[in-house]
Amino acid sequence: MTQTFKKVRALTGMKDVLPDESASWESLEATVRDWLGSYGYRNMRTPVLEHTRLFARGIGEVTDIVEKEMYSFTDALNNEQLTMRPEFTAGMVRACIEHNLLYERPHRVWAMGPVFRHEKPQRGRYRQFHQIDVEALGFAGPDIDAELIIMLGRLWKTLGLNDIRLEMNSLGQADERAAHRDALVRHLERHKSVLDDEAQRRMHTNPLRVLDTKNPAMQEMANAAPRLFDFLGSESRAHFDGVCQRLADAGIAYTLNTRLVRGLDYYNLTVFEWVTDRLGAQGTVCGGGRYDGLIELLGGKPAPAVGFAIGMERLLDLCTQSAVEVEQSECDVYMVHQGADAQRMAAQLAERLRDGGLRVIVHAGPGSFKAQFKRADGSGARVAVILAADELAAGSASVKWLRATDDDTQPQQETIPFDCLVTELKLKV
Template sequence: MDTFKKVTAIRGMNDVLPQASGRWERLEQHVRDWLRSYGYANLRTPVLEHTRLFTRGIGEVTDIVEKEMYTFTDALNGESLTLRPEFTAGTVRAAIEHNLLYDAPRRVYALGPVFRHERPQRGRYRQFHQVSVEALGFAGPDVDAEQILMLARLWKILGLKDIRLELNSLGAGEERAAHRAALIAYLEQHKDILDEDGLRRMYANPLRVLDTKNPALQEMAAGAPRLLDFLGEASRAHLDGVRARLDDAGIAYTINPRLVRGLDYYNLTVFEWVTDRLGAQGTVCGGGRYDGLIELVGGKPAPAVGFAIGMERLLDLWEQSKDEVVGQAVDVYVLHQGDAAARRALQLGEQLRDAGLDVIVHAGAASFKSQMKRADASRAAYAVILGDDELARGVASVKCLGDGSQQAVGFDALAGTLVDALSADGDAGMPEPSAAPPV
């Protein structure tokens, strides 16, 4: 008989286990609440898209398209499909397909898994999660600055420190063309020291040569022509408008002339929030203006600006910044002993859920001692205990798992008493039950 080989998760695609999923849910809720406070609405796009969307929308001469995309041919119809490596191209495709900009600009965000075939390491996985935030149809520096300000607010909400802002401008198309010509001429003078990637990209995507991680090329990159020196009056005015608003808000930043995006549809503002607390993967958030993308993938020309945050990196930083992020899993754990008590426990569980509480009703037969261990492990705030004595008296014993205090509460008053206790938010003890239990 053949022995079945144990199946494990694909390398770089990680399970989120129950003891960790609560942290994810709380972080995601913080993010959703923060985005809602700025008027951003959720847009959900498919995990699979036509490959040509990404080769067009990201660019063929990029690491993502050349090396990292999970692409396959659909055996049923022969179409080339790709698991999304990022959200922006799909968001723009959806905006065009559903004519979202016909009457007004849109603020939207997407949140979920994306896929890239990379070497797994801290903060970089093959399936990872992003929140991607897009302001479609807005042209001015005010929205660029607002997105940076809203990110500063997120760091404040999460209590994150040691994150710094880097800012640059990519100018307009004709300015980038002039810079490109000067940059290619400069790179041609340094052909002898360029690595394989640099030589391959020198003519197709020269800006990406400057974004090299090769230590041997850093000095060469530092001496290259700066795009900032090629900016015209309008581009400088846009950058000055962003900077003035950041200065008004007291947001510190550094102008980094080497901060680039290697694609032609990016223009004007580009920014990154970076940290030294995540090892080599120091970018927490990257964003910028991409006024050319909507037209590039088939829509009417429209401006756009956005950013993306890697959720795994954000969670890592958040956990470093908090002493305790485990928190409470449920409100109430219901214990019972005997068949009649078990049946009543199920009824009470539903009544408590009707009152808006999160409840676990113990399943199966076990001693009260064993059940209490489960209640403690559940991180519930309160235990509700039912046995023959409680059933005979028409009450439940309610125990605060924080301070150990306990009282008997009538069934009719149980939900109200627990809601009041939980809403007291840390007050000592439990409030008096809203109705006395029968004697």
């Protein structure tokens, strides 16, 4: 007796992207590539799997990501601890060090793809999600911090997104953070009675993260805590002021959020988030900042760096809410045919049209004209090219427009010689 195989479903928090939805992804990815290219950023690709110690060292052992969220396992072949990347920066810095990228000059680089965190799935947050990651490696000045923020402003404008606001802070340098940390720990100890279990655990290991609490019972305490911004020295303030001046030059407004610390240990000086109220609890669309100590921390020669990451699912959600138009058609031209000879000619003409840069579907197999036109219309094609015995005898295709054109004088159907088909359709489609 044959046993029925139980249907397999996708893992919790890991989402399939089907063809209709994928069109939006492809459109966004194309926009992002053009946008990054306009600022001189080049693509870089790193492995999904890295040594666990890379993230423990780079992100910080007492961060939520390392303590709770990483997908880690022991490689059975060599007993190594490996982790599926929970973010891009540590891996990109590792590659920069390994391949001596900063030996001769700084680099502007970007990556795009899946990252993995074992979180509670909810709107805008999945266990496999996707990021656009941008890094400026080897640049020290506030001009580059501002460039990254300004270019993000351009992306939102390109995508037609208006309800995203910028929040900024400065985390200063190590000595300034140390002085603030001492003051903050004293403040937390005085208010220990209002701290939840998580805050009490972090009070001495990562006190800055306590200020990022969402617990309503702790908000008054957090609001009254010493501000790191007040501990900044003249150089750190000058760096922050330099960023702000360039943002003012570009007409980009921001809010100073002195409780903004980001969730990773490697940040210093400028940190920022672009946030929205339109995605519920998961309101951060993009976050980043400067991490001048990370390259040295991971074994490289000291070098400055700054970067950011965008959550693609959240950005796509915003684009959908804003009714950003996305090209959903499967093709530009749909080839309709009747008879074996016509089908062969349709395949040949389709190759010529593709050589001309058009997207073409040739109807597969036989079918009535009615059925083929229904499929052509469903494909989103602008035009159907029709071939049957009469067209083959005349050496011309019948061309039927399925969608309105910009030219009001364009006939709904016309005849075009095979030799002119590519030229004519390139001009009109």
